[in-house]
Amino acid sequence: MAPQSQTESPTRKFINRGAWTPEEDRKLAQCIEVHGAKRWKSIAIKSGLNRCGKSCRLRWLNYLRPNIKRGNISLEEEDLILRLHKLLGNRWSLIAGRLPGRTDNEIKNYWNSHLCKKVNSEEKKKKPNTSTPQESTPRNTWDSALAENPEEAINGIGTVNSEVSFDVNEFLDFSPKEGPFHELDWVNKYLELDELPGSSGEF
DNA sequence: AACAGCCACAACCGCCTTAGT
DNA sequence: GACTAAGGCGGTTGTGGCTGT
Known part of the structure; x- marks a missing residue:
């Protein structure tokens, strides 16, 4: 290019x-x-x-690199990216670590060109009177802690958000996962199945 | 057909962290 | 412990291709 x-x-x-x-x-x-x-x-x-x-x-x-997947990001992958981004923010390498065959650069590009707009438009639909949706009050203490200090929030996840608790070491194990890719159930273990746009298959 | 605007994505840049001495 | 080089990461840019007029 x-x-x-x-x-x-x-x-x-x-x-x-x-x-x-x-x-x-x-x-x-x-x-x-x-x-x-x-x-x-x-x-x-x-x-x-x-x-x-x-x-x-x-x-x-x-x-x-071998085993690189190129193009055609599936709905499952897209949903996973959305959820992980919600949780981790712009930690593209961490997000990529949970998407076998995808690179941080590819996910970053996909976010910037596709998902960023989708998320923004969804936010505007929800809060039509809010001029800066990204700076709006976080929905819960977890979001708040994540916004202030992501690393600390993740490390202290068990106490930051009493509704979501899990093994931090397991969560932070971003080594490539083997097996069929459609087995994305792990994410549901950590992330609440809430009102995130697209989670209901509307994308 | 020609042009303009937009989009997707590869690649670069700069900063920070880590490893080696 | 201080310094330096290399690696890693996220942000940004630039270009080719596509689409609409």
């Missing part, structure tokens, strides 16, 4: 920027196969690509 360009780094080497070519993808994948997906700076050098390590990492994580 971004234009092909080169930037001169302080070390006077040219760094490639912009869209990745299939040839670059192939080189990067080969290099990662040999050296593993770590030490991105050395991978960038060893692969012979004039890319920075960050760029290589991003390309691998968001595009080349």
